[in-house]
Amino acid sequence: MTKLIRTLASAAVIGLFSAATAQAAEVKAGDLVIDQAWSRATPGGAKVAGGYLTITNKGAAADRLVSATADVSPRVEIHEMSMDGGVMKMRMLDKGLAIGPGKTVKLAPGGYHIMFQELKAPLKEGEKVPVTLQFEKAGSVQVTFDVQGVGAKAPGDTGGSMKRMDHGTMDHSGHGMKK
Numbered sequence: 001m002t003k004l005i006r007t008l009a010s011a012a013v014i015g016l017f018s019a020a021t022a023q024a025a026e027v028k029a030g031d032l033v034i035d036q037a038w039s040r041a042t043p044g045g046a047k048v049a050g051g052y053l054t055i056t057n058k059g060a061a062a063d064r065l066v067s068a069t070a071d072v073s074p075r076v077e078i079h080e081m082s083m084d085g086g087v088m089k090m091r092m093l094d095k096g097l098a099i100g101p102g103k104t105v106k107l108a109p110g111g112y113h114i115m116f117q118e119l120k121a122p123l124k125e126g127e128k129v130p131v132t133l134q135f136e137k138a139g140s141v142q143v144t145f146d147v148q149g150v151g152a153k154a155p156g157d158t159g160g161s162m163k164r165m166d167h168g169t170m171d172h173s174g175h176g177m178k179k
């Protein structure tokens with residue numbers, strides 16, 4: 001009887017622990033709070049992946065995400081995806097992404113995102129991808145991106161439908177390189 005109780009008690013403790021670790025850790029850097037960094041598993045031979053996160057500027061001065069680097073990709077870019085006359089377009093933000101004072105900027109599928117180009121290996125669900133973000137004021141910040149399922153639309157989403165246009169189906173060849 002006591003053995004059973006002990007087993008139940010430790011199962012409950014393990015349950016609590018995994019619930020707490022499922023949420024990506026918040027990272028603070030100066031006035032910035034970076035939250036929910038995630039990416040998506042890459043299907044087949046896909047060589048690109050999007051990176052998503054939320055950046056809040058709690059300070060009184062503007063900051064700017066200027067660049068990013070990661071071991072998984074030799075070329076990490078900051079992109080914007082938007083609808084233009086019914087066509088989904090992408091462009092590289094070569095001046096980076098401004099984070100205004102008191103503002104929260106969300107990088108999410110269909111909008112701003114980080115782009116991992118020329119991936120050295122496919123991203124697998126459950127992987128943790130270390131990325132260094134470079135901000136104009138806050139400096140360089142280490143963030144871990146949690147890799148979600150192939151069709152995930154948000155952190156914690158296990159995937160499913162691929163109805164939305166995303167990086168798995170989009171042709172990135174040459175974009176950002178046209179002169």
Ligand SMILES: [Cu+2]
Pocket residue numbers: 079080090113114115
């Ligand atoms: Cu992109």
